[in-house]
Amino acid sequence: MTDRIPVTVLSGSLGAGKTTLLNHLLSTAGDRDIAVLVNDMGDVNVDADLIAEESEVDVEGVTELSNGCICCELQDDLETAVVRLANERSFDALVVESSGISEPAPVARLFTTESRAAARYHVDALVTVVDTRQFLDAFAGDEAPTRRVDPDAIGGTDVADTERDRPLSDLLVEQIEVSNVVVCNKADLCTDAELEEAVGLVGALQPGAETIVTEFAAIDPDRILGVDLFDESEVGDLPGWKRALEEAQSESSDGTDGTGDDHGDDHHGHGHRHPDEVYGVTSFTYRRRRPFHPDRIAALLGDLPADVVRSKGTLWVAGVDQRQQVGQAGRSVRVEALGPWIASLPPVERDMLRSNRPGLDWDDDHGDRLTEYVAIGTGIDEDAIVDRLDDALVTDEEWDVFAGDGGRGGDSELPVPTEQGDAVALREP
Structure with missing residues (x-):
């Protein structure tokens, strides 16, 4: 040739x-x-x-x-x-x-x-x-x-x-x-x-x-x-958010439990990364096995501080069994439904998909349901954002309400998409 x-x-x-x-x-x-x-x-x-x-x-x-x-x-x-x-x-x-x-x-x-x-x-x-x-x-x-x-x-x-x-x-x-x-x-x-x-x-x-x-x-x-x-x-x-996520996943496999309950280690279930400290650019990864309250996470994402330049990841949101992918660039924030969590599928389909994915991060109680969210910015106050994210998680009482009401928690509408392929804008420039 x-x-x-x-x-x-x-x-x-x-x-x-x-x-x-x-x-x-x-x-x-x-x-x-x-x-x-x-x-x-x-x-x-x-x-x-x-x-x-x-x-x-x-x-x-x-x-x-x-x-x-x-x-x-x-x-x-x-x-x-x-x-x-x-x-x-x-x-x-x-x-x-x-x-x-x-x-x-x-x-x-x-x-x-x-x-x-x-x-x-x-x-x-x-x-x-x-x-x-x-x-x-x-x-x-x-x-x-x-x-x-x-x-x-x-x-x-x-x-x-x-x-x-x-x-x-x-x-x-x-x-x-x-x-x-x-x-x-x-x-x-x-x-x-x-x-x-x-x-x-x-x-x-x-x-x-x-x-x-x-x-x-x-x-x-x-x-x-x-x-x-x-x-x-x-x-x-290639994207920096994917690399940061991979690093966080590696840290998790080495001992970070990321449950959102006791937070596991000194990083409180989130990993730190400093792409270029000379210019004040840093990132962190937030991982939890506890769902967000749909209203609180939507409000938080719509009000991210200006110094968060880029954030992206998969969110576990209570009240809907669709994996939610958030993509934020500057003042633009959009959320898309990627498809159902494997754990939400019928047993036969669920077991087949699990067998085809030996590296799948699976929890005995929650299956593949997991939030993994990366934020990149200049001079970001990581602790403050992590605290806000933690506050957006459902409480034990709220979790019981969502689970006991067919998964919708009594809400007639959710601020995130509920059908695969649908997307909503939580904030526009």
């Missing part, structure tokens, strides 16, 4: 500097022959036009760039486009700008699955460009900016309102969390202290990422091309 073509998947919010970075790469690539696919997923390929203008060459449909590279408007299936590109000409590297996709992982999967594209290409790195000033402002509390949306860039009028209205903080966090390289652009608009804070936050959100600080997206091509940083087996485990 001939060597597969390396692919750099480029993401970043509107105005972060992706097109500027692409044009810089094309003008400084030297002997490299780079093909560029701009995926705007709309009727007008705005970024492709900007690249064409920079290269001063304009051809209908397909734009031939000044260094012999190609920029295509992707109105057809992306896989068909990249395979056709490889068949039509030879080049040294492909850069895919995923303008209309919230994070680079969906594009990366195209090149890592059993597909025609995977036979011709391999992913070299997932690169996210952030407007550093905007990145910091997105977590600045009530004054945080809202997401700027180009309707054509996210698929025009056919895109669901939930995606169109998605908070900027969600987009920024999810792009960073799956990246191998994060380019903190527009550094000239920030102070040295702000740049240090931004680098620290990136390190907390994605500890394995290389962070590069730039002005006007001027970057050495060797820092993002041919770097071989993408590992297909690790793409789902």
Whole structure:
């Protein structure tokens, strides 16, 4: 088999500097022959036009760039486009700008699955460009900016309102969390202290990422091309919250009981982690085998302190047998029902699922029901948040009430989703 073509998947919010970075790469690539696919997923390929203008060459449909590279408007299936590109000409590297996709992982999967594209290409790195000033402002509390949306860039009028209205903080966090390289652009608009804070936050959100600080997206091509940083087996485990959770699970297996009753050890059932103490970025993991009262946990999550930049995890909420996944980025907090706890299923189905998951954390009394929640932030008051979380747990009397009323505790409605796949917003920017 001939060597597969390396692919750099480029993401970043509107105005972060992706097109500027692409044009810089094309003008400084030297002997490299780079093909560029701009995926705007709309009727007008705005970024492709900007690249064409920079290269001063304009051809209908397909734009031939000044260094012999190609920029295509992707109105057809992306896989068909990249395979056709490889068949039509030879080049040294492909850069895919995923303008209309919230994070680079969906594009990366195209090149890592059993597909025609995977036979011709391999992913070299997932690169996210952030407007550093905007990145910091997105977590600045009530004054945080809202997401700027180009309707054509996210698929025009056919895109669901939930995606169109998605908070900027969600987009920024999810792009960073799956990246191998994060380019903190527009550094000239920030102070040295702000740049240090931004680098620290990136390190907390994605500890394995290389962070590069730039002005006007001027970057050495060797820092993002041919770097071989993408590992297909690790793409789902990159986010900092997942790593913190794994560490907490490891600590628990070494003696933390996490019951929520006697709290087990000096950490009171939660683990500490310090991604980068130089910048004041820390995280902790909260684990309990006692459910939350639905009203109290909803109120708490809707009123998290501004210094909690990111939190995520699975919640056990009384009154509903659905596992609740919470995702918080800045002022945005959403909860989704992932599916039933295995312990709530009929015995035959429950035992079958348990036998297929030998590593499942199972409690004799509560089965797999367990809260595991990670919070990451700058200067967070961990003890105060843990105390609030503990206060949101059901009391013994409340637990008996929920259990004795068909699991709903007498509430006609719950503030969390009750059907698998449903989601609710507990707080919006």
